[in-house]
Every structure is written in C-alpha cells, then in structure tokens.
Amino acid sequence: MSDTEREVHAVAERAKDAAADLAPLSRAVKDEALLAMADALVDHAESIVAANAEDTARARENGLSEAMIDRLSLSVERIEAIADAVREIVELPDPVGEVVRGKILPNGLELHQIRVPLGVIGIIYEGRPNVTADAAALCLKSGNAALLRGSSSAYSSNTRIVEVLREALAKTGVPVDAVQLVPGAGRDSARALMRARGLVDVLIPRGGGALIQAVVRESTVPVIETGEGNCHVYVDAAADLDKALDIAVNAKTQRYSTCNTAETLLVHKHAADAFLPDVLRRLRELGVTVHGDDRVRFYDPEAVEATEEDWSTEYLSPDLAVKVVDSLDDAVAHIRRYSTAHTEAIVTDSQAAARRFVSRVDSAAVMVNASTRFTDGGEFGFGAEIGISTQKLHARGPMGLPEMTSTKYVVTGDGHLR
Amino acid sequence: MSDTEREVHAVAERAKDAAADLAPLSRAVKDEALLAMADALVDHAESIVAANAEDTARARENGLSEAMIDRLSLSVERIEAIADAVREIVELPDPVGEVVRGKILPNGLELHQIRVPLGVIGIIYEGRPNVTADAAALCLKSGNAALLRGSSSAYSSNTRIVEVLREALAKTGVPVDAVQLVPGAGRDSARALMRARGLVDVLIPRGGGALIQAVVRESTVPVIETGEGNCHVYVDAAADLDKALDIAVNAKTQRYSTCNTAETLLVHKHAADAFLPDVLRRLRELGVTVHGDDRVRFYDPEAVEATEEDWSTEYLSPDLAVKVVDSLDDAVAHIRRYSTAHTEAIVTDSQAAARRFVSRVDSAAVMVNASTRFTDGGEFGFGAEIGISTQKLHARGPMGLPEMTSTKYVVTGDGHLR
Numbered sequence: 085m086s087d088t089e090r091e092v093h094a095v096a097e098r099a100k101d102a103a104a105d106l107a108p109l110s111r112a113v114k115d116e117a118l119l120a121m122a123d124a125l126v127d128h129a130e131s132i133v134a135a136n137a138e139d140t141a142r143a144r145e146n147g148l149s150e151a152m153i154d155r156l157s158l159s160v161e162r163i164e165a166i167a168d169a170v171r172e173i174v175e176l177p178d179p180v181g182e183v184v185r186g187k188i189l190p191n192g193l194e195l196h197q198i199r200v201p202l203g204v205i206g207i208i209y210e211g212r213p214n215v216t217a218d219a220a221a222l223c224l225k226s227g228n229a230a231l232l233r234g235s236s237s238a239y240s241s242n243t244r245i246v247e248v249l250r251e252a253l254a255k256t257g258v259p260v261d262a263v264q265l266v267p268g269a270g271r272d273s274a275r276a277l278m279r280a281r282g283l284v285d286v287l288i289p290r291g292g293g294a295l296i297q298a299v300v301r302e303s304t305v306p307v308i309e310t311g312e313g314n315c316h317v318y319v320d321a322a323a324d325l326d327k328a329l330d331i332a333v334n335a336k337t338q339r340y341s342t343c344n345t346a347e348t349l350l351v352h353k354h355a356a357d358a359f360l361p362d363v364l365r366r367l368r369e370l371g372v373t374v375h376g377d378d379r380v381r382f383y384d385p386e387a388v389e390a391t392e393e394d395w396s397t398e399y400l401s402p403d404l405a406v407k408v409v410d411s412l413d414d415a416v417a418h419i420r421r422y423s424t425a426h427t428e429a430i431v432t433d434s435q436a437a438a439r440r441f442v443s444r445v446d447s448a449a450v451m452v453n454a455s456t457r458f459t460d461g462g463e464f465g466f467g468a469e470i471g472i473s474t475q476k477l478h479a480r481g482p483m484g485l486p487e488m489t490s491t492k493y494v495v496t497g498d499g500h501l502r
Numbered sequence: 503m504s505d506t507e508r509e510v511h512a513v514a515e516r517a518k519d520a521a522a523d524l525a526p527l528s529r530a531v532k533d534e535a536l537l538a539m540a541d542a543l544v545d546h547a548e549s550i551v552a553a554n555a556e557d558t559a560r561a562r563e564n565g566l567s568e569a570m571i572d573r574l575s576l577s578v579e580r581i582e583a584i585a586d587a588v589r590e591i592v593e594l595p596d597p598v599g600e601v602v603r604g605k606i607l608p609n610g611l612e613l614h615q616i617r618v619p620l621g622v623i624g625i626i627y628e629g630r631p632n633v634t635a636d637a638a639a640l641c642l643k644s645g646n647a648a649l650l651r652g653s654s655s656a657y658s659s660n661t662r663i664v665e666v667l668r669e670a671l672a673k674t675g676v677p678v679d680a681v682q683l684v685p686g687a688g689r690d691s692a693r694a695l696m697r698a699r700g701l702v703d704v705l706i707p708r709g710g711g712a713l714i715q716a717v718v719r720e721s722t723v724p725v726i727e728t729g730e731g732n733c734h735v736y737v738d739a740a741a742d743l744d745k746a747l748d749i750a751v752n753a754k755t756q757r758y759s760t761c762n763t764a765e766t767l768l769v770h771k772h773a774a775d776a777f778l779p780d781v782l783r784r785l786r787e788l789g790v791t792v793h794g795d796d797r798v799r800f801y802d803p804e805a806v807e808a809t810e811e812d813w814s815t816e817y818l819s820p821d822l823a824v825k826v827v828d829s830l831d832d833a834v835a836h837i838r839r840y841s842t843a844h845t846e847a848i849v850t851d852s853q854a855a856a857r858r859f860v861s862r863v864d865s866a867a868v869m870v871n872a873s874t875r876f877t878d879g880g881e882f883g884f885g886a887e888i889g890i891s892t893q894k895l896h897a898r899g900p901m902g903l904p905e906m907t908s909t910k911y912v913v914t915g916d917g918h919l920r
Contacts, residue, residue, distance in 0.1 A: 104838065108861040187883070193872055195882060200864065202894050281718075285894055300699075306724065306895050327917035334919040420522065442912050443526040446618065454611060454915030463920070464613060464911070465605070476620050476703055476908035477724050478896040490894035493882070494860050497872030499745035501752040502881070 091267050092276035096231060096283035099204045102261035103229040107201050109258065111178035117258040118221055122170040124252035125217060125245070129163040135244035136213065143237055155211045156238055166214050169468065170221040176467045179486040180227045194496040199489045201227030203285035206266075206277050207470075208233045208299055210291035213241040219290075220249055220263045222470050226488035229262045231284060233277055236269035278303035286478075290471055293398060308478060310471030313343030313426035314398045315456040318415040318441065320432035321354040327453060328355070328431040329363050335429065335456040336404050337370050343472060344427050344459040347398055348405040350415045356383070356408050364406075372402045379408035395422045412437055416444045423447060426474050427459040448474055448481040509685050510694035514649060514701035517622045520679035521647040525619050527676065529596035535676040536639055540588040542670035543635060543663070547581040553662035554631065561655055573629045574656055584632050587886065588639040594885045597904040598645045612914040617907045619645030621703035624684075624695050625888075626651045626717055628709035631659040637708075638667055638681045640888050644906035647680045649702060651695055654687030696721035704896075708889055711816060726896060728889030731761030731844035732816045733874040736833040736859065738850035739772040745871060746773070746849040747781050753847065753874040754822050755788050761890060762845050762877040765816055766823040768833045774801070774826050782824075790820045797826035813840040830855055834862045841865060844892050845877040866892055866899040 085093070125132070136158040143153050185197040205228045207219045216232055223230035234242040246265040253260045266277050278287060281304045289299040293312045300307050317335050319328040335346035351359055356379065364384040367374055374380065375394040376387035387406070394405040395418070409415045419428050429451035430441040438452045449459040459481065461469030466484035473479045479487035503511070543550070554576040561571050603615040623646045625637045634650055641648035652660040664683040671678045684695050696705060699722040707717040711730045718725050735753050737746040753764035769777055774797065782802040785792055792798065793812040794805035805824070812823040813836070827833045837846050847869035848859040856870045867877040877899065879887030884902035891897045897905035 104862070104864070107864065189881070189883060193876060197899075203864070301722070304719070306893070308895075324917070330917060330919055338920050438914075444522070446522070446525065446621070447910065449911040449913060452912070452914040454913055454918040455920055457920040458611060458913055458915075458918065459911070463607070465607060475724070477726075480908050481615075481911045490898050492865065493867040493877070493899045494870070495867060495872055495876055496856075496870040497876075499742070499748060500872040500876065501748055502756050502873050502875040 086272065088268050088270070088272045089276040089279070092273055093280055093283065095264050095266060096204065096277070096280045098261040099229040099231050099264055100283050102259040103201065103203045105259050106224075106227050106229060106262050107180070109227065113257040114178065114225055114227070115174045117253055117256040118170055118174045118224060120252040120256050121217070121221060121249050122167040124248050125163055125167040125170070128248045129160045132163055132241065132244050132248065133158055133160060136241040138240040139238050148237070152211060156213065156241075158213060158241060162214070166217045169218055173221045173225050173468055176225065176485055178225065179489050182486075184491055191500060192497070193500055196494045197491050198494055199486065200492050202488060202490050204229045204231060204283065205488065206231040206233065206280075206284045206287040206305065208274060208277065208287060208289045208291075208295065210235045210295060211237055213238045213245060215290060216242045216245045217249065218468070219470065220246075222468060222485065222488065224258065224262055226485045228488060229264075231264055231266055231277065233266040233274055239269045275302060278305055281305050288471055308471070308473050308483070309475045310473055310483070311343045312398060312424045312474055313345065313472075314348065314396060314422060314424045315344060315346045315426055316348045316350055316419050316423060316428045317346045317456060318350040318412075318419070318428065318430045319352060319355050319359055320412060320430055320434065320437045321352040322434035322437055323355055323359070323431040324433055325355065325359050325362075328359060329366065331429065331431050331453070331455050332363055333366055333370065336367070336372060337402070338455070338457050340402055341400050342457070344456050345400070346404070346429070346456050348395060348407065348422070350407050350409050350418060352412070352415070353379070353408050353410055360384075360408075367404060370402075372404050374404055374406050376406045377408060380406045398424065412440060416441065419445055419447070424474055426472065427451065427456040429454060429456050448472065504690065506686050506688070506690045507694040507697070510691055511698060511701065513682050513684060514622065514695070514698045516679040517647040517649050517682055518701050520677040521619065521621045523677050524642075524645050524647060524680050525598070527645065531675040532596065532643055532645070533592045535671055535674040536588055536592045536642060538670040538674050539635070539639065539667050540585040542666045543581055543585040543588070546666045547578045550581055550659065550662050550666065551576055551578060554659040556658040557656050566655070570629060574631065574659075576631060576659060580632070584635045587636055591639045591643050591886055594643065594903055596643065597907050600904075602909055609918060610915070611918055614912045615909050616912055617904065618910050620906060620908050622647045622649060622701060623906065624649040624651065624698075624702045624705040624723065626692060626695070626705060626707045626709075626713065628653045628713060629655055631656045631663060633708060634660045634663045635667065636886070637888065638664075640886060640903065640906065642676065642680055644903045646906060647682070649682055649684055649695065651684040651692055657687045693720060696723055699723050706889055726889070726891050726901070727893045728891055728901070729761045730816060730842045730892055731763065731890075732766065732814060732840060732842045733762060733764045733844055734766045734768055734837050734841060734846045735764045735874060736768040736830075736837070736846065736848045737770060737773050737777055738830060738848055738852060738855045739770040740852035740855055741770075741773055741777070741849040742851055743773065743777050743780075746777060747784065749847065749849050749871070749873050750781055751784055751788065754785070754790060755820070756873070756875050758820055759818050760875070761816075762874050763818070764822070764847070764874050766813060766825065766840070768825050768827050768836060770830070770833070771797070771826050771828055778802075778826075785822060788820075790822050792822055792824050794824045795826060798824045816842070830858060834859065837863055837865070842892055844890065845869065845874040847872060847874050866890065
C-alpha cells in the first residue's frame with residue numbers, strides 16, 4: 085500500500101465510523117447542522133473567495149479556457165447562492181426511517197422494510213467547487229458520510245469550503261467526519277478511493293463521459309453512473325409538426341451544456357417533406373450546425389455529412405445529428421444502438437405509436453410530446469438531485485434523497501421460532 | 503479476444519436482443535411459457551435423469567463427497583418438484599409495468615415511474631442443477647433474459663435442462679434466447695461473462711463465500727452479492743431467558759447449511775450466569791461444538807478456545823462461536839466488525855435496548871425476539887427468491903421478482919417546452 089492509499093483509507097475509515105453515528109440521527113439534528121453549514125459558508129465567504137483566487141490564478145497560468153475559469157470561479161454572491169441551495173435541502177423531507185413496506189405475517193411476526201442511509205458515499209467530480217457544499221449537504225441530509233474528491237484545479241477552494249463546513253459541524257450533534265475531502269489532488273488519490281471496497285459503499289462520479297467511464301472501469305467500489313446523455317427526439321409520421329418543431333428546437337437549444345439536451349433528431353420518412361425544411365431553417369437561424377445523413381442533406385445541402393461517430397456523440401454544443409428513418413421501429417433500433425439510455429422523446433398524436441415507443445425504448449426517461457429537457461430532479465418535483473443515473477441497478481433517472489438510501493428489514497416477534 | 507470470449511459475447515448479444523423482445527410481453531404470454539417449461543421438464547424427466555447420470559458418474563470418479571453427489575443428483579421425483587416450483591412462480595404477480603410513483607406536475611406533465619425488467623441477468627452458481635430451471639423461471643417472469651453459468655460438475659444436466667426449456671419456449675411467444683446456458687465449463691467462460699459489460703446488466707452469484715468474492719473481484723458487470731451469512735444472536739441483559747434459549751438454539755440448529763443460520767452468540771455479561779450454563783448444555787446435547795472466549799469457557803471448560811478467525815467464520819456446520827460482551831454497544835461493535843450484514847437478532851424485553859440495537863445494527867435484516875432463520879423470501883411472503891442480497895445498493899435482503907427489475911420514467915405532455 086502506498087502512502088496515498090494509506091491516507092485515503094484512513095480518511096475512509098473515519099467516514100465509516102462517522103456514518104455509523106450519523107445513521108440514527110433525527111431530522112432535527114441534521115437540519116440544524118445543515119443550517120449551520122449554510123451560515124458558515126456566508127460568514128466565511130471572503131476567505132473562500134481568497135482560496136478560490138489561488139485556483140483561478142493557477143488555472144490562468146495553465147492556460148485554461150475562460151469558460152472553464154468561469155465554472156471554477158466563486159464570488160461572494162455565488163457563495164450566497166450555494167448557501168441558499170443548502171437551505172433548500174433543509175426543507176426536503178428526510179428519507180431515513182420511511183417505512184417502505186410493512187405487514188404482519190401469518191405467524192404474527194411484524195415485518196417492516198425501512199429506509200436507512202447507504203453509509204459512505206464517495207463523490208468524484210470536476211471543476212465546479214459548488215458541488216462540494218451541495219454534495220456534502222445531500223449526503224448529510226440522507227444520513228450518509230461524504231467523501232469528496234474534486235478536481236485538482238479547485239483544490240484550494242474545496243479545501244477551504246470543507247474546512248468551513250467541518251468547523252460548522254463541530255458545533256452541532258453531527259460528527260465532523262461526516263464531511264471529508266479526500267487528501268491529495270493526484271490520480272493516485274482518486275484510484276485509492278475507487279479501491280476502498282468495504283469502506284466506501286458507493287461512488288458517484290459527476291462530470292463528463294471520460295471521467296465516468298474511467299471510474300466505472302477502475303472502481304471495485306460499486307458505482308452509480310450519472311449524467312452521460314446522448315438524447316434523441318423522434319418525430320413520428322403521426323406527429324403534430326408544430327409541436328414537433330418546438331420540441332426539437334427546445335430540446336436542442338434551450339441549453340447546450342446539460343445532459344438532457346437532445347443530440348440527435350430522428351424523423352420518420354413520411355414526415356420529412358413537411359417537417360425537415362422548417363426545422364433545418366430554424367436550427368440554422370439559431371446557429372446550430374446540423375450533421376445529417378444523405379436524406380437530410382437533400383433538404384439542406386449546407387448540413388455537414390454525418391459520420392458513424394456523430395450518432396454516438398454527446399456534443400454539449402450547438403451541433404445536432406439528424407437522420408431520416410423508415411419507421412418507428414427503425415427509430416427504436418437506432419436509439420437502442422447509440423443512446424446512453426438517459427432520455428428519449430417521441431412526438432406523435434398516435435396512441436399506438438406512443439405506446440410502442442414507450443414500451444420498446446429502454447431509457448431512464450421516455451418523453452411523449454415533451455422536451456427531453458424535463459428530465460431533472462427539480463422539474464420532477466424531487467428537489468435537489470445528486471445526479472441523473474443512466475444505469476439500471478439501484479436508481480434510474482434523477483437521484484434525489486430517497487435514491488441515496490438503502491433499506492433494511494426489521495422483524496419483531498415474541499420468541500418466534502422456525 | 504479469445505475464442506471463449508467471442509462465444510460468450512455472442513451468446514450475450516443474443517440474450518440482449520431477446521431481452522428487448524421480452525420486455526414488452528404481457529403476463530399472460532410469460533405465464534403460458536412458464537407452464538410450457540414446467541410441462542416440458544416433466545415430459546423429458548427421464549432424459550434429464552440420464553444426462554444427470556453422466557454428471558454423477560464423473561463426480562464419483564473425481565471422488566466428490568456423498569453430500570456433494572446428493573446435491574447434484576436428480577430423480578424423476580426431484581424434477582417434478584422443480585416443475586412444481588416453476589408453476590408456483592406462475593402464480594406470483596408480474597412486477598413489470600407496476601406504477602411505482604405517479605403524479606401530475608404543476609405544468610400539467612404526467613409523470614409515471616414504471617417497473618421494467620433489468621434486461622440480461624447472468625447467474626453464476628454451484629452444484630445444484632435445480633437452480634437452472636428456478637433461475638430461468640424467475641428471470642422470465644420478471645421479463646429478463648437469463649444467462650446461466652452453472653458448475654462444470656453439473657454441465658450435462660444443465661445442458662439437457664436448458665435444451666428442454668428452450669424447446670418448450672419455441673412453441674410460445676417468448677424468444678428461445680430468453681434462456682441460455684453460457685458455453686464452456688472452464689474458468690475462462692465464467693470470466694468472459696464477468697467482463698461482458700454493456701451486454702449483461704447484472705450478475706448474481708449463488709453459492710458459497712469464495713465464489714461470491716471471486717465474482718465481486720473480477721467482474722466489470724455490476725454484481726449483486728448474495729447469501730454470505732455470518733449471523734449473530736445477541737442475548738441482552740433484559741432478555742426473557744426462556745425465549746433467548748429457544749431462539750439461540752433454533753437459529754443455530756434448525757438447519758446448519760443455510761445462510762440465515764446463526765454462527766455467533768453474544769451474551770450480555772449480566773445474563774451470563776443465568777443463561778450460559780443452560781444454553782451451553784442444550785447445545786452440547788444437540789451435538790454443537792462451542793468456540794468460546796475465556797468467559798464462556800469458565801462455564802464450559804470443554805468449549806474450544808475461540809480464535810479471531812471464529813468470529814468471522816460462516817461455519818455452516820454444528821459449530822457456534824460464543825462470546826460474553828460488556829454491553830449492548832459492545833455487541834453492536836462486534837457485529838459491525840465481523841458480520842456479513844445478513845441477519846442479526848436481539849433477544850430483549852427492553853424497548854430501549856431493542857430500539858438502540860435496531861437503529862445501530864446495519865444489516866439486511868434485524869430480528870427482535872425472533873430467530874435469524876426467518877430471513878427468507880418465502881417466510882416474508884414474497885414467494886420464490888433469486889437470493890438474499892447482503893449489499894446495500896439496489897436490493898437488500900430477500901430478492902423476489904420486484905428486486906429483479908429497474909424502473910423508467912414515462913413523461914407525457916402536449917407539446918411541453920422548458
């Protein structure tokens with residue numbers, strides 16, 4: 085075991101102990117601690133901004149783009165917004181202790197399935213230092229100890245934020261080790277976290293596809309895959325084309341950088357004549373580059389020729405792959421082949437088509453006559469989310485507080501024997 | 503890629519295609535196929551017994567114990583019992599399509615969270631060929647394609663059983679590739695299955711601790727850990743000692759080979775004088791070897807001295823580790839350290855003690871005044887189970903049909919935009 089591994093495992097051991105003390109805490113104690121965390125962030129905003137200045141200066145030296153530096157930057161106002169987000173988590177119900185199922189068995193045993201925390205949650209994330217406080221607060225509210233492993237580019241900011249949060253916890257009934265930063269900023273500290281099986285209950289990577297795939301590949305700790313979204317809008321032969329136009333444009337252009345943004349538009353051949361000229365013009369006006377197949381380029385010769393790679397790319401930019409398909413089943417087959425199973429939408433007025441699409445498309449969310457952009461914990465009414473799961477085990481779709489828990493069976497008898 | 507890997511991946515590809523066709527099937531179609539499978543097992547019982555005779559002959563040549571050979575052996579009667587178990591699965595409700603949550607969002611979008619199959623489930627299991635039909639039936643009922651990888655010792659039996667099941671499916675609306683045996687009996691075929699990430703949605707190992715840990719270590723496919731049970735009974739200072747005696751003895755001796763059998767008995771020091779002499783005598787009468795700490799051996803000098811290893815051993819035999827603890831919290835600490843988090847029981851008449859034990863012990867099932875032997879899908883009223891999960895992600899405790907599913911969100915609008 086290397087020094088880094090030893091250090092990371094020591095931190096994880098402390099997290100495991102903290103998790104044992106956290107699990108039975110009441111909502112009142114956890115909410116009080118969350119409010120103390122929010123207040124402390126505001127009280128120490130200036131020292132956090134000062135630490136952040138070290139990160140942004142280093143980022144400038146390293147030649148990071150202005151967009152990256154903007155994502156990294158904190159101001160007093162931004163810190164106040166982070167504190168407000170923590171306060172919103174206070175308002176959410178505590179999932180721990182919820183009775184999921186309960187009954188009296190024929191032999192008189194009382195059976196209850198009860199929500200309990202997962203234990204220790206490791207979060208591996210990229211540039212944005214706001215994730216630090218946000219993830220810590222979601223973990224705490226759901227009774228879990230947080231092991232935070234942010235990007236090295238935000239190391240000074242994250243270090244100071246975690247100091248501030250732990251100072252706040254020290255004055256409450258919550259153990260300070262409920263919130264810890266994984267020491268070290270190198271790859272080996274992330275790797276040590278991924279190998280801390282038995283100490284860490286789950287790892288949630290938050291960031292781009294490359295980060296997520298690296299964690300999935302290297303981790304022996306169970307991983308929840310989140311946030312990779314190669315989302316599709318399918319315009320059916322029986323679509324209301326006005327709605328289809330609005331949904332396709334909204335799904336692509338309302339925001340480019342989000343995982344629920346549409347990246348491919350599939351159009352039924354019987355809708356192509358009436359639909360494609362309008363949507364291609366509107367997309368061009370909005371500055372979107374279309375990557376089309378031959379049938380699309382017939383309507384817009386300026387469209388870039390789509391390659392195999394386009395169908396599987398999550399652009400996160402003003403680019404859209406567009407393809408004409410021969411049938412709904414061809415659309416489904418395309419989606420099953422290329423989608424990341426995040427969100428797909430069908431626009432149709434046909435009940436039969438909607439029913440077939442919904443039952444055949446195997447994604448976390450399937451939209452009928454609605455924009456892909458609605459797949460979001462806030463939009464679904466779940467409150468803040470730790471991420472959007474694109475896997476099928478444990479949780480699928482927006483992950484709120486209930487998805488950050490497990491359950492246990494409590495069985496009460498009176499000397500019952502088998 | 504080796505030939506074996508190529509073969510296993512080809513089988514997994516077919517399973518994935520079959521899973522896509524299986525997912526939208528109605529309960530009626532699946533139940534009809536299950537009944538056809540049950541009938542076919544009975545109709546072809548003699549040819550299955552003949553294939554089984556090859557396995558048992560090879561097992562005898564290889565010097566397997568009579569107990570192992572008994573586990574491996576099939577008779578016409580045993581095959582009829584297997585068929586009956588398949589028919590019982592027909593009676594269970596279909597989890598697929600269940601609406602887990604549903605509401606209308608403030609903007610009028612209709613949100614439904616619906617149970618869907620996981621997709622392709624790989625089952626890696628040991629000697630018993632009855633698992634082949636049982637796992638295939640549970641997977642089919644829950645809409646999943648089954649990839650079965652049994653022990654090489656049962657290869658002839660498993661091959662014939664799967665042939666029979668597939669012939670039965672061929673006459674129904676269920677694709678035959680819903681049930682497949684993983685080709686090859688060597689380690690490399692199991693390894694190829696564990697590496698088929700993207701094709702196989704989850705692996706469930708069924709068998710002993712060594713098998714499970716090997717799968718957890720080697721698999722890149724998500725794994726659900728099942729069935730390792732180092733279960734504890736804790737007799738509190740405030741226990742009714744008659745109930746405690748019965749529960750401790752029942753939990754240890756009602757059956758030795760099951761995962762919910764107790765392997766360690768913890769006794770509060772204030773109960774030791776009144777309780778230990780009786781329970782140690784009764785255990786001795788029943789032929790149980792006690793592995794005790796010094797305080798236990800004070801009451802029974804014949805007890806074997808317990809070593810560190812005893813506390814973490816799942817004996818599955820007439821052996822029991824016994825320890826005197828100074829407090830309930832010491833019992834909890836011992837359990838947190840050594841338990842596999844399957845099932846732990848407390849015997850107490852104190853509400854406060856029960857409440858503290860239940861909230862501090864982090865296991866799949868916690869029993870109050872009841873034998874550990876009750877942790878079982880049948881006992882809980884869930885029907886047949888694919889295993890008992892000892893992990894916290896996805897499913898915990900007895901896994902019935904609902905635990906073999908995922909969910910998806912279906913969102914229906916009328917041209918809704920963000």
